[in-house]
Amino acid sequence: MMEESIIELPKVIMKRDGLGIIHFNYRKDVEIELEDAIMELSAAEKLGRGKRCLVLIDLTDVKKVSKEARDLYSGEEGNGVIKRGAFCVVSPVGRMIGNFFMGINKPMMPVKLFDTRGKAISWLREFV
Amino acid sequence: MKNEKFLKEVTVAITEIASGNLSARLSITNTEGERDGIAAGINMLFEELEAMTKLQNAKTKALMNIMEDMEETKKILEESEEKYSALVESSGDGIIVIQEGELKFVNDATEHILGYKKHELIGKDFLDFIAPEYQGMVMKNYMDRIEGKEVPATYELELSHKNSGIMPIEITSALIEYEGEPASLVFIRDITERKKMESQMRTLSTQKNAILSSIPDIIMEVDENKIYTWSNDVGMEFFGDDVIGKEASYYFFGEQDTYDRIEPIIQGDENVMYIESWQLRRDGEPRLLAWWCKVVKDGNGVVTGIISTARDITEQKEAEKELKKSAEFTKTVIDNIPDQLIILDVNDLSIVGANQIFLDDYEMNINEVMGKHCYKLTHNLDSPCHEPNDTCPIHEMMKTGKPHTKEHVHFLNDGNEMIVEVSVSPIRNEDGEIIQAIHLMKDITERKKAEKELKDNENRLHTILENLQAGVVIIDVEDREIIEVNNMAANMMGATKYEIIGNRCNRFMCPAEDDMCPILDLEHRIDNSERVLLTKDGHEIPILKTVMPIVINGRDCLIESFVDISQQKHTEKILKEEKSELAQKNEDLELSLHNMLVNIEKRHESSPNDLAQEALPDEEGVVFLFPLDNERNAFEYLKRKAEQNIPVLGISRSPPARFQKKLGKDIDVVWLTSNHEPDMVCVAPTDVARLSMVITEFFKRAPEGVILLDGSEYIISHVGFPRYLNLVQFLNDKVSMLNGSMAVILDLETLDAKEARQVERECVPGYVSGG
Numbered sequence: 001m002m003e004e005s006i007i008e009l010p011k012v013i014m015k016r017d018g019l020g021i022i023h024f025n026y027r028k029d030v031e032i033e034l035e036d037a038i039m040e041l042s043a044a045e046k047l048g049r050g051k052r053c054l055v056l057i058d059l060t061d062v063k064k065v066s067k068e069a070r071d072l073y074s075g076e077e078g079n080g081v082i083k084r085g086a087f088c089v090v091s092p093v094g095r096m097i098g099n100f101f102m103g104i105n106k107p108m109m110p111v112k113l114f115d116t117r118g119k120a121i122s123w124l125r126e127f128v
Numbered sequence: 129m130k131n132e133k134f135l136k137e138v139t140v141a142i143t144e145i146a147s148g149n150l151s152a153r154l155s156i157t158n159t160e161g162e163r164d165g166i167a168a169g170i171n172m173l174f175e176e177l178e179a180m181t182k183l184q185n186a187k188t189k190a191l192m193n194i195m196e197d198m199e200e201t202k203k204i205l206e207e208s209e210e211k212y213s214a215l216v217e218s219s220g221d222g223i224i225v226i227q228e229g230e231l232k233f234v235n236d237a238t239e240h241i242l243g244y245k246k247h248e249l250i251g252k253d254f255l256d257f258i259a260p261e262y263q264g265m266v267m268k269n270y271m272d273r274i275e276g277k278e279v280p281a282t283y284e285l286e287l288s289h290k291n292s293g294i295m296p297i298e299i300t301s302a303l304i305e306y307e308g309e310p311a312s313l314v315f316i317r318d319i320t321e322r323k324k325m326e327s328q329m330r331t332l333s334t335q336k337n338a339i340l341s342s343i344p345d346i347i348m349e350v351d352e353n354k355i356y357t358w359s360n361d362v363g364m365e366f367f368g369d370d371v372i373g374k375e376a377s378y379y380f381f382g383e384q385d386t387y388d389r390i391e392p393i394i395q396g397d398e399n400v401m402y403i404e405s406w407q408l409r410r411d412g413e414p415r416l417l418a419w420w421c422k423v424v425k426d427g428n429g430v431v432t433g434i435i436s437t438a439r440d441i442t443e444q445k446e447a448e449k450e451l452k453k454s455a456e457f458t459k460t461v462i463d464n465i466p467d468q469l470i471i472l473d474v475n476d477l478s479i480v481g482a483n484q485i486f487l488d489d490y491e492m493n494i495n496e497v498m499g500k501h502c503y504k505l506t507h508n509l510d511s512p513c514h515e516p517n518d519t520c521p522i523h524e525m526m527k528t529g530k531p532h533t534k535e536h537v538h539f540l541n542d543g544n545e546m547i548v549e550v551s552v553s554p555i556r557n558e559d560g561e562i563i564q565a566i567h568l569m570k571d572i573t574e575r576k577k578a579e580k581e582l583k584d585n586e587n588r589l590h591t592i593l594e595n596l597q598a599g600v601v602i603i604d605v606e607d608r609e610i611i612e613v614n615n616m617a618a619n620m621m622g623a624t625k626y627e628i629i630g631n632r633c634n635r636f637m638c639p640a641e642d643d644m645c646p647i648l649d650l651e652h653r654i655d656n657s658e659r660v661l662l663t664k665d666g667h668e669i670p671i672l673k674t675v676m677p678i679v680i681n682g683r684d685c686l687i688e689s690f691v692d693i694s695q696q697k698h699t700e701k702i703l704k705e706e707k708s709e710l711a712q713k714n715e716d717l718e719l720s721l722h723n724m725l726v727n728i729e730k731r732h733e734s735s736p737n738d739l740a741q742e743a744l745p746d747e748e749g750v751v752f753l754f755p756l757d758n759e760r761n762a763f764e765y766l767k768r769k770a771e772q773n774i775p776v777l778g779i780s781r782s783p784p785a786r787f788q789k790k791l792g793k794d795i796d797v798v799w800l801t802s803n804h805e806p807d808m809v810c811v812a813p814t815d816v817a818r819l820s821m822v823i824t825e826f827f828k829r830a831p832e833g834v835i836l837l838d839g840s841e842y843i844i845s846h847v848g849f850p851r852y853l854n855l856v857q858f859l860n861d862k863v864s865m866l867n868g869s870m871a872v873i874l875d876l877e878t879l880d881a882k883e884a885r886q887v888e889r890e891c892v893p894g895y896v897s898g899g
Contacts (some may be wrong), residue, residue, distance in 0.1 A: 029158060064168065067175040083809050092165025098173045122598060 002101070007043040011036050016047040019128045021121065029116040032062060045081045051105035052083035054124045058117065059087055059094030074107035084127050085111040086120035134163045138170065172210045220440045221890065222316030225306050226254050231364035232306060232792050235271075241297075254314075259286035259294050273303060284319065296323045307663030346417070346438040348377055349424065352394060352431055354387070366440070368410035381406040381414040393423045396431050404441070407704060410735045416442045468503060468548070468569040471555070474522060474562055477502050477512055488571070502567065506538040521552045522565055529554060529562065538569065542643075598691045599661070599671070603633045605648065605684040610636065620671075620692055623664040636662050637688060647675055647686060654688075661690060670697050721809050721822070748832075749864045751856065753891035756875035763791050765871055766836040770795055775830035779819070781839030784808060798822055800839045813846040817854055823859065832867040840874040849883050853890075 006015040011030040015023045022044050026032075032040075044053055059065075072078060085107070089095035098113045114120035137154055144152030153174060155169035188288035222238030225230055234249045242257065244248070255263050262285035282300040282658055289295045301314040340347060340360040348367075349358040354376045356367075364371060367379055373689045380386065386405045393401055403419045404590050417438040463484040471481035482497045490497070490505060503509040503520075513520040513536070521534040531553040539544045548569040553841050555564035594602055599617030603610055613621075613628045621628055621636050634640050639662060646652040654675040660668040673690035770776045770793050777796050780787040784797035798809045798819075811819045826833060837859075843851045852859045871894055876884045 011880060039828055060161060063164075064171070067172070067179055091159035092162045093159035093168040096165040096169040097172070104172070104176060 003049060004046060007047060009036070009039050009043060011028075012040060012042065014047060016053075019125060020048075021054045021056055021124050021128070022047045024055060026060075026062050028061045029063045030061065031064040031066070032069045034068035034072060034074065037072045039067075041072070041077060041081050042075045048081065052081060054086075054127055055086050056086045056088065056117065056120050056124060058090075059097050059126050060090045062094055062097060064093075065097050069099055070105045074101065074105035076108070079108040082109050084109060084124060086124050087111065087113045087128050088115070088117050088120050089113050090115055130163070134167075138167075141170065141174070145174055146706060147178065150174065150181055200889060208794050220317075223657060224249075224314045224316060224320075225304070225311050226314060227306055227309055227311040229253050229255065231895045232311065238316060241289075241295075241316055242287060248290075257287050259288060262286055263338055269301075273301070274310075275310075287316070295320055298322075318829060333359040343437075344439075344856070346440075347435070348438065349433055349435045351433040354394075354434075357433060359665045363438075366409055366415075367407075381408045390421055390434065393434055394422055396423060396425070396429075398423055407438075408653055415440050445663075462793050465568070467571065470497075470567045470569075472502055472522060472552075472565045472567050474526060474554075474565050477520075477522060479505070480564065484828070489540060489546075506536070506569075508539050521550050522567070525552045525554055525565060526562060535572070536569075537548060543873055545573075546571055548578045552835050598689050601628075601633075601637060601688045601690075602678075602680065603637070603686045603688065605677075608645070609646070611685070617690075620661055620669060627664065633686075636664075638662070639668070658693065659690070661692075670694055672696075721825075748867045748869060749869045750895035751860050751863060751872055751891045752889060754871055754873045754894035756877075758894060759873050762836055762838070762871045762873050765894070766795075767793055775826075775833035777833065777835045778809075778824050779822075779835060779839065779843040787838070800842055813843050814844070816851055819843075820855065823862065827862055827866055827868055830868065834869050834871065836871045836873070838873045841878050844878070849879065853883070854885055854892045858885060 004016075006013065008014075011027055011032065013025045013027075017023060021079065024044075030036075040055070044055060047053065073082070085096040087094075087101070089098040095113065095115075101107065102111055102113065111124055112120075114123065141152045141154050152183075153171045156164045156167050158164055191329055215253060216235045217237075219235060219237050222241045223233075223235040224238055225233035231249050231252050231254055234246050236246075238244075238249065239246055249257075255266065255626070258266055265283075265403055266285060269279050269283070281302065282298060283296050284296060286294045287297045296319045298317040298319045299314050300317075301312050303806040304311055306312045306313075317515065341362075343360065344362060346363040346366050347360040348356055348363045348371075351357050356371050356374055356376065359367065359371050367374075368515075371379075376385065384405055386403060389403055390401060392399075401421045403421060405417055405419060406414050407417050409415050418441045419436050419438045421436040423431055424435050426432050465483060465485065468486040468489055470479050470485040470486055472478065473480050479497050479500050479502060482494060487494060487497060489725060497505070501512075503512050507513055509519065512523070517769050518536040519534065521532045521536075524532040524534070531551060533549060533551045533619050536548050536550050538548050549572045551568045551570070553568075554567045555566060555703040557563045593614045596614060596616055597622045600614045601617050602612035610629055610631050610633055613625050615625075618625050618628055623636075628636060632642070634642065634645070638646065638659060640646060643649055648653060654673055656672055656674050660669055661671045661673075662668060670693050671690040672693045673688060675688045676747050678687050741875075752762070752765070754765075766776055766778065770791075777798065778784075778787050778791070779798045779800065781800045782790070783801075784799055787797045788794050796809075798811055799805070800813050800819075801810050802812050802814075804810055809822070811822060826835060843855070856872065863870055872891060876887070879887065
């Protein structure tokens with residue numbers, strides 16, 4: 001049975017690259033609510049193939065991540081799926097969300113903000 | 129411009145938030161602008177604030193709920209404390225709190241139990257109230273409890289009552305915290321009454337045991353599995369001391385269905401069941417026990433076992449058997465009594481028992497007889513027997529209390545009368561009261577008839593005696609007095625009975641002197657003996673007397689019967705004279721016969737025998753029968769024999785001269801006649817014996833001689849055919865042993881066929897050889 005490498009959800013396309021890093025590529029101007037976060041974590045778990053995964057979340061086109069969604073990612077549920085997270089925060093909104101997430105929500109797994117995808121991947125690659 | 133608008137929007141949003149609308153948010157156009165980034169940040173702050181506010185509100189509400197709950201709990205606690213306090217104070221048990229040995233709290237009941245007021249107790253050392261012998265135990269328990277050791281929560285001791293001294297107490301204690309410090313909570317229960325009850329129970333138990341020990345019966349209890357769980361002393365003594373724990377069947381002797389029979393009890397049947405069962409006693413001897421079994425149930429009605437009492441009935445059973453045997457024997461005896469027997473209830477004269485003879489005579493069975501009144505059955509009366517007819521013997525027996533006998537006339541079912549001798553005997557109860565009577569009825573009908581006949585016979589005998597033409601005298605042997613005399617004897621004695629009875633016997637009956645009685649003293653036998661009777665005036669009368677000993681009414685007597693033979697004596701005298709003449713005649717006859725036979729002998733000796741043998745070769749030793757129509761041949765036969773010089777004799781109905789003329793020869797002839805003619809041999813036709821003697825004498829002298837018998841019909845007419853046939857048989861026997869012969873002339877027509885054949889069988893047909 002072929003193992004999936006890409007999962008498309010209504011608001012995001014999630015893709016596993018050759019290093020095993022899962023890329024979250026949100027569609028334009030999406031608002032992430034709790035339901036979306038649950039589907040994303042489920043999809044990431046599949047793509048991680050049974051292992052906690054390295055994720056690269058590109059918040060460039062995200063307009064909002066609700067408190068419930070953020071709490072989900074930062075809490076036990078998110079920590080159970082995500083081993084390490086790299087946020088790519090190019091836009092002002094994305095950067096605000098990333099900072100707020102890190103400063104207010106205090107995720108349990110190591111998380112770092114990057115202004116380019118290349119830096120983010122480079123950081124994650126260290127943990128592959 | 130854009131910034132002013134954004135600031136204004138931010139101001140409005142903050143104002144909304146401040147006024148309590150925590151859901152106010154800033155709009156975000158896209159993700160690229162800096163203001164959108166700020167807006168996103170402010171919105172997330174608002175979200176956090178909203179979430180925090182909601183959380184705070186929830187906490188506040190929860191706190192308020194908690195406070196409400198606390199208030200409620202407090203209220204409940206207060207109520208509970210009131211209730212608890214009331215409970216403590218209203219408790220029948222004393223409740224005290226002891227802290228470091230001192231009484232810190234006592235309830236009202238404690239005051240009541242110990243007789244002290246609370247203020248007399250509070251602050252006092254509790255040990256001061258404990259009887260000295262228990263203080264050590266209480267201290268030890270307290271210390272052990274403090275150290276956490278296992279200590280009985282409840283125990284008994286004795287406390288000192290203020291007024292009535294030492295009293296028994298049961299205390300239950302537990303460790304508590306009182307006013308922040310460890311303490312002992314102690315419940316005090318006055319067990320004076322309980323102790324009394326226990327004492328009474330012990331007394332009762334002792335009494336129960338004493339009662340159970342005094343009961344002579346075995347009492348055993350088994351559980352539902354039939355295992356013995358309890359026994360009284362008698363049971364132990366019977367089964368052994370180790371009976372408890374053993375199954376009941378361990379002691380069964382022989383096969384028995386005891387378990388099957390008690391199954392209903394095991395199933396809960398509450399009836400008392402009686403069972404007899406053979407059980408082995410501790411010494412191994414089988415004994416028959418009678419058991420009364422009753423189910424035992426617990427408070428829920430569940431069967432827990434059976435309690436039974438038992439009694440050894442081995443001997444009783446044997447006795448019952450013996451009693452039954454005895455009863456059967458009694459019944460057999462009663463049934464075999466040859467007389468009717470009934471048992472009567474003396475109160476109403478009803479029949480309560482009867483033997484088989486009675487039942488058979490009345491053709492009833494025992495059920496039909498039971499309860500019937502005796503007077504109804506035996507007398508067909510509706511009330512007891514009474515005067516003037518048969519009186520009730522039971523009535524007489526009840527008056528005297530002794531057996532009584534009466535003669536009654538009873539009526540059988542078939543209407544026949546039965547004269548019975550009723551004998552009644554009382555049957556008494558333990559108090560000696562007559563309750564029943566044995567009513568024995570002996571059938572004396574035949575005896576009564578016999579008595580009547582006897583009486584009739586006596587009368588008849590008396591009549592006969594008085595009218596007898598012979599004298600009869602009865603003499604008492606002991607005093608030799610005449611005690612009875614009949615009319616004839618009195619007449620013969622010429623005296624009245626009055627004059628005769630009472631006299632000594634030798635006054636009338638014989639001339640013997642006193643003490644010389646021929647019978648009593650000389651032991652002569654007098655049987656038709658000639659004796660003399662003495663008359664009143666002293667004359668002697670010849671009598672023919674017979675004396676017989678008899679017993680009359682137990683007395684030895686002599687009965688003398690006699691006839692007057694005066695006339696007979698006179699006749700005898702005449703006969704004696706005639707007899708003398710007849711004797712002389714007989715002598716003459718014998719002499720004539722003798723002479724005749726002598727002549728015959730002479731002739732015989734002078735004639736040769738061989739001629740007769742030749743002429744009649746087969747005629748010796750036989751009797752020839754010549755029918756009347758052949759009479760001539762018979763004479764011819766005799767004539768020839770005479771001519772052969774064979775001695776011959778004629779026996780004829782005809783006079784001798786006529787016979788001799790008919791024969792043509794002068795031979796000896798015996799004349800059959802009733803006449804007595806001198807110089808003739810005459811034999812009466814009835815005197816067959818004499819005729820036989822004449823014939824015997826002839827053949828004795830002349831064994832080869834011949835006799836002709838002519839006159840058979842004459843003899844038959846006088847003596848009958850049987851005696852004549854006997855004569856012929858005699859002749860046949862006589863000649864068959866000799867060489868002689870006889871010729872008999874007989875008219876067979878005078879005889880019937882049977883008689884003729886009988887004569888012919890004794891003779892051979894008569895003929896004349898060569899003639």
